[in-house]
Amino acid sequence: GQQLNQSPQSMFIQEGEDVSMNCTSSSIFNTWLWYKQDPGEGPVLLIALYKAGELTSNGRLTAQFGITRKDSFLNISASIPSDVGIYFCAGLDNYGQNFVFGPGTRLSVLP
């Protein structure tokens, strides 16, 4: 089946730094979603991408739908302590029915 890989698996950054993470697959996806999950909570939708090459921002977050449709990227600018959490990407499968989730990138922000 279709699978997603996320890198890095985890990262430690200083407050104020910019963050980049990505999501890749050997399969083509037609929609990409990025979520953030805090401990003990469900994933919260951050950004949705529907078109190859699309670049979408949500405050300090910017995500891009890769041209090949096999990857997506999430950038966070000027990180703050509340950015700590696990970031998941999800791609809509070839049949347009179900989302496949990556294993997540765990972000830690050091003061």
Added chain:
Amino acid sequence: EAGVVQSPRYKIIEKKQPVAFWCNPISGHNTLYWYLQNLGQGPELLIRYENEEAVDDSQLPKDRFSAERLKGVDSTLKIQPAELGDSAVYLCASSLYKDTQYFGPGTRLTVL
């Protein structure tokens, strides 16, 4: 607008006992999903409903898991009997159009 509601938030049971989780989706969302999330992993789909019909239950372990969405609104996921390996977070999500989905807070199950 209220989000996806799940209850209970936490459940601790002994193995071989039954357990049930409840989900109320966002009003008007006709698609409802149940996911399993193991520690350190992303959510994995168990079952997807379109209104009251289970249109994809291929990943649901049907020997012990069952689900229902009788009136096409709220849904219940049941495990009977529970096993140690069922300890995980059970997430419910809903969507209006299948190009996005919104999650509830999840139910954390611990099987002793």
